[in-house]
Amino acid sequence: MNDDMQSPKEELCTNSDHIEEKDSAESRKAKIISSLLNEEEGETDLRNYRWRDLLIIDGQWVRRQIVLILLIVGGIIFYITNRYQAQKDIIELVQLQNELKDMKFRVLTRSSELTLKTRQSELEKQLKNFGDSTLQVTNEAPFIIKKKD
Numbered sequence: 001m002n003d004d005m006q007s008p009k010e011e012l013c014t015n016s017d018h019i020e021e022k023d024s025a026e027s028r029k030a031k032i033i034s035s036l037l038n039e040e041e042g043e044t045d046l047r048n049y050r051w052r053d054l055l056i057i058d059g060q061w062v063r064r065q066i067v068l069i070l071l072i073v074g075g076i077i078f079y080i081t082n083r084y085q086a087q088k089d090i091i092e093l094v095q096l097q098n099e100l101k102d103m104k105f106r107v108l109t110r111s112s113e114l115t116l117k118t119r120q121s122e123l124e125k126q127l128k129n130f131g132d133s134t135l136q137v138t139n140e141a142p143f144i145i146k147k148k149d
Contacts, residue, residue, distance in 0.1 A: 127135055
């Protein structure tokens with residue numbers, strides 16, 4: 001016979017062995033937990049037990065809960081990426097606000113420099129320094145010329 005094909009009797013034996021192992025593992029867990037909870041015995045000797053027996057999580061539990069585990073892991077990944085993106089956006093926002101403040105100060109500085117340079121007294125000083133003699137300061141007050149209709 002092929003190794004892949006088992007007789008129904010062998011298959012039944014393998015399944016029953018698996019069920020017995022499962023029952024024995026569960027009974028060992030129950031025994032350990034009851035001995036840990038029993039206060040009348042005093043100290044329990046944990047050296048006689050295997051750590052694998054103490055673990056409540058086994059392969060079958062993981063298989064039953066795989067969807068929940070994947071959902072939790074997906075949620076954690078989503079939370080981490082969302083937080084990273086939010087921090088990146090906040091850093092960019094702060095940089096843009098600082099750049100905007102810097103630009104406002106530059107515009108204010110340039111505006112005040114322009115105002116200073118276009119004052120009449122400053123223009124007169126500049127003309128005098130360049131030696132332009134065609135333009136002179138008038139001593140008369142300005143007047144309005146009216147148009148006749």
